[in-house]
Amino acid sequence: MSVEANAKPALLEIKGIKTYYGNIIALKGVDLSVAEGEIVTLIGANGAGKSTLMMTIFGSPRAREGQIIYNGRNITKLATHEIARLGIAQSPEGRRIFPRMSVYENLQMGASLNNFAHFTEDLERVYTLFPRLKDRATQRGGTLSGGEQQMLAIARAIMSRPRLLMLDEPSLGLAPLIALQIFDVIRDLNKREGLTVLLVEQNAFGALKLADRGYVMVNGLITMSGTGKELLARPEVQAAYLEGGH
Amino acid sequence: MDLFLQELINGVTLGAIYGLIAIGYTMVYGIIGMVNFAHGDVFMLSAFIALLFLLLLTQKLGVTFMPLVFVLAALGSMLMTSVWNWAIERIAYRPLRGSFRLAPLISAIGMSIFLSNFVQVAQGPRNKPISNPFGRSITLTHGGQFNVTMSYSDVIIVVVTIALLAGFWFMVRHTSLGRSQRACEQDMKMAALLGVDVNRTVSLTFIIGAALAAVAGSLYLMKYGVINFADGFLPGTKAFTAAVLGGIGSLPGAVLGGLLIGLIETFWSAYFSTDYKDIAAFSILAITLVFLPSGLLGRPEVEKV
Numbered sequence: 001m002s003v004e005a006n007a008k009p010a011l012l013e014i015k016g017i018k019t020y021y022g023n024i025i026a027l028k029g030v031d032l033s034v035a036e037g038e039i040v041t042l043i044g045a046n047g048a049g050k051s052t053l054m055m056t057i058f059g060s061p062r063a064r065e066g067q068i069i070y071n072g073r074n075i076t077k078l079a080t081h082e083i084a085r086l087g088i089a090q091s092p093e094g095r096r097i098f099p100r101m102s103v104y105e106n107l108q109m110g111a112s113l114n115n116f117a118h119f120t121e122d123l124e125r126v127y128t129l130f131p132r133l134k135d136r137a138t139q140r141g142g143t144l145s146g147g148e149q150q151m152l153a154i155a156r157a158i159m160s161r162p163r164l165l166m167l168d169e170p171s172l173g174l175a176p177l178i179a180l181q182i183f184d185v186i187r188d189l190n191k192r193e194g195l196t197v198l199l200v201e202q203n204a205f206g207a208l209k210l211a212d213r214g215y216v217m218v219n220g221l222i223t224m225s226g227t228g229k230e231l232l233a234r235p236e237v238q239a240a241y242l243e244g245g246h
Numbered sequence: 247m248d249l250f251l252q253e254l255i256n257g258v259t260l261g262a263i264y265g266l267i268a269i270g271y272t273m274v275y276g277i278i279g280m281v282n283f284a285h286g287d288v289f290m291l292s293a294f295i296a297l298l299f300l301l302l303l304t305q306k307l308g309v310t311f312m313p314l315v316f317v318l319a320a321l322g323s324m325l326m327t328s329v330w331n332w333a334i335e336r337i338a339y340r341p342l343r344g345s346f347r348l349a350p351l352i353s354a355i356g357m358s359i360f361l362s363n364f365v366q367v368a369q370g371p372r373n374k375p376i377s378n379p380f381g382r383s384i385t386l387t388h389g390g391q392f393n394v395t396m397s398y399s400d401v402i403i404v405v406v407t408i409a410l411l412a413g414f415w416f417m418v419r420h421t422s423l424g425r426s427q428r429a430c431e432q433d434m435k436m437a438a439l440l441g442v443d444v445n446r447t448v449s450l451t452f453i454i455g456a457a458l459a460a461v462a463g464s465l466y467l468m469k470y471g472v473i474n475f476a477d478g479f480l481p482g483t484k485a486f487t488a489a490v491l492g493g494i495g496s497l498p499g500a501v502l503g504g505l506l507i508g509l510i511e512t513f514w515s516a517y518f519s520t521d522y523k524d525i526a527a528f529s530i531l532a533i534t535l536v537f538l539p540s541g542l543l544g545r546p547e548v549e550k551v
Contacts, residue, residue, distance in 0.1 A: 096439075098429055109429055
């Protein structure tokens with residue numbers, strides 16, 4: 001079963017992407033699309049290639065074959081920073097907070113992507129979404145707890161007012177309650193501001209409930225796709241990713 | 247007491263010069279994790295460029311007001327040396343980024359040999375002297391064993407260094423270029439994900455390092471009145487020692503290390519033996535590496551993940 005993107009034109013379109021680490025193939029021809037205003041989730045086991053796909057979209061590592069089209073433009077060969085400047089922000093695997101910069105400076109780094117347009121406004125907004133970050137504004141990023149770092153990584157990504165927000169396992173290592181809170185924030189940004197989200201998650205249940213559509217990745221290939229509800233109902237998905245329930 | 251005071255003045259001025267060079271080492275190490283062994287020769291090159299500007303201004307253009315001549319020569323040297331260092335990074339280091347760690351280091355050693363040989367061939371192997379432009383000095387104490395003096399050059403060196411470091415510190419802490427630099431230093435890949443042009447930031451780092459080295463080169467020429475193609479090695483290596491002593495990667499550390507090495511060297515010369523002053527300075531390098539590998543202000547390698 002395969003569900004095509006809605007009638008809306010795709011904001012991000014990935015066609016036949018193959019990525020290698022040296023001679024080892026990590027993505028074996030991936031197709032995926034995200035329409036404007038959608039939340040799309042990518043689920044799969046560890047090592048399936050989800051994070052590799054997220055980074056390949058940013059050209060690091062670069063895809064050896066295939067095309068990545070963003071907003072009608074082929075970005076497959078652009079430099080990483082040029083891709084970011086097109087309005088794509090990522091909260092990457094491992095959070096990658098700048099450890100020796102303050103929380104505030106980390107947020108400034110996010111805002112520098114769109115030259116600090118609306119900086120004070122956006123700062124207020126992320127402080128409202130994550131009040132904890134306001135308390136810790138002057139503290140160094142490296143001294144935050146895992147959950148706080150996760151919040152900071154997401155906050156940093158939305159500081160640039162991206163058109164496409166990519167989140168790599170935002171609930172990883174978080175207490176269930178905080179994970180729910182983060183899902184709420186994502187839903188809220190999507191509903192209220194029409195933010196397009198590509199979400200990689202190991203918490204398949206939460207992600208599929210949140211997402212409009214989902215893709216399942218196994219060993220560098222997309223094996224299933226469909227609406228969140230459809231995927232949740234499929235026995236293979238239940239057996240492989242929802243074991244034990246939530 | 248007089249001797250102590252006099253050596254303190256000498257040590258601080260020498261240390262200021264080392265500190266300015268050391269920043270170039272520590273900044274480059276911080277951002278791309280490479281010891282730029284050619285940096286001492288960039289310093290030597292900058293002194294030659296300053297010398298050429300000096301001759302051009304005084305001999306060809308007939309400018310006689312020496313403070314102006316020196317300011318223009320230093321600015322000219324900063325500009326030209328920046329271009330040189332930008333080109334060095336572009337040609338010799340950038341293509342090797344992402345290669346094995348030793349590759350850019352070997353390339354830097356090659357660049358160092360190239361620069362000193364180039365200057366030797368282009369300018370000749372003999373010392374190039376200039377007449378001391380600021381012959382006068384301020385006498386601080388009278389009537390002891392000798393008069394303690396501070397030359398105008400010494401005053402200029404200290405003032406220029408402090409002003410430059412203040413400006414530089416502000417740049418690193420509070421401007422978006424400084425923030426981008428620190429971001430690249432801490433996580434180059436993430437910086438790129440946030441739209442930072444990493445190559446441009448690295449280029450600017452080399453340019454800033456070269457500009458500071460050029461100020462050091464011009465001050466060195468002014469104070470000692472002589473430059474030789476081989477003069478990159480010793481001051482360069484001592485500035486590197488200073489950077490290691492202060493904690494490589496740390497900017498205040500580079501300045502502190504520079505001052506300490508300058509003071510150790512001059513006091514050793516004054517109270518023990520001039521012949522062994524280099525040994526004294528480099529023993530510090532060995533001792534630091536063995537007992538305090540992260541230096542005085544360097545960060546120990548622990549970070550919460």
